[in-house]
Amino acid sequence: DGGITQSPKYLFRKEGQNVTLSCEQNLNHDAMYWYRQDPGQGLRLIYYSQIVNDFQKGDIAEGYSVSREKKESFPLTVTSAQKNPTAFYLCASSINGETQYFGPGTRLLVL
Amino acid sequence: GQNIDQPTEMTATEGAIVQINCTYQTSGFNGLFWYQQHAGEAPTFLSYNVLDGLEEKGRFSSFLSRSKGYSYLLLKELQMKDSASYLCAVSLGSGNTPLVFGKGTRLSVIA
Numbered sequence: 746d747g748g749i750t751q752s753p754k755y756l757f758r759k760e761g762q763n764v765t766l767s768c769e770q771n772l773n774h775d776a777m778y779w780y781r782q783d784p785g786q787g788l789r790l791i792y793y794s795q796i797v798n799d800f801q802k803g804d805i806a807e808g809y810s811v812s813r814e815k816k817e818s819f820p821l822t823v824t825s826a827q828k829n830p831t832a833f834y835l836c837a838s839s840i841n842g843e844t845q846y847f848g849p850g851t852r853l854l855v856l
Numbered sequence: 857g858q859n860i861d862q863p864t865e866m867t868a869t870e871g872a873i874v875q876i877n878c879t880y881q882t883s884g885f886n887g888l889f890w891y892q893q894h895a896g897e898a899p900t901f902l903s904y905n906v907l908d909g910l911e912e913k914g915r916f917s918s919f920l921s922r923s924k925g926y927s928y929l930l931l932k933e934l935q936m937k938d939s940a941s942y943l944c945a946v947s948l949g950s951g952n953t954p955l956v957f958g959k960g961t962r963l964s965v966i967a
Binding site: 775776778780785786787788789790793795803833835839840841842844845846847848849850852 | 904
């Protein structure tokens with residue numbers, strides 16, 4: 746059945762390491778988004794993509810990178826330049842400006 | 857900048873009615889969304905308002921006044937499972953544009 750999947754559920758990052766969070770959707774949605782959630786804060790936009798091979802920075806893009814080579818996939822890389830990566834990462838998708846639907850999230854922890 | 861305000865925490869009794877308010881001041885407006893988020897899980901869509909007035913969906917209703925920059929989510933016949941965070945989010949433009957989120961209201965339902 747259709748939906749958005751994120752993997753892994755938990756991810757551990759060592760100092761100086763780049764890690765990649767996976768987001769896949771089979772809803773045929775054009776747009777995909779990455780948000781970060783910290784305790785006591787709302788969701789903040791990292792990157793979004795409205796179409797394949799195109800993406801835009803959000804409010805907190807520094808230290809992150811993305812790619813959108815396929816409609817179904819929008820992976821997020823947390824680079825070593827992101828000094829405070831511990832957070833809950835949520836991927837979402839939408840079509841025609843309608844409701845955004847979220848994946849189950851990945852919790853990133855620093856060792 | 858974008859500003860979306862909602863109370864941080866609320867407590868209500870099982871079987872009662874609770875109203876969660878959201879005020880917004882944003883550079884654009886193309887609709888307001890309410891999401892429910894249980895601890896450690898992804899947000900799930902509850903309601904969408906783009907025109908003034910009340911939208912009712914079972915035990916949940918949402919109201920919008922665009923002239924006042926104000927919305928509320930009304931939960932009736934509260935159940936213990938309604939204990940969650942409720943997120944108010946504004947779409948700034950048409951099409952597949954990212955949402956701007958408030959910090960969320962954590963609702964505790966007590967017996």
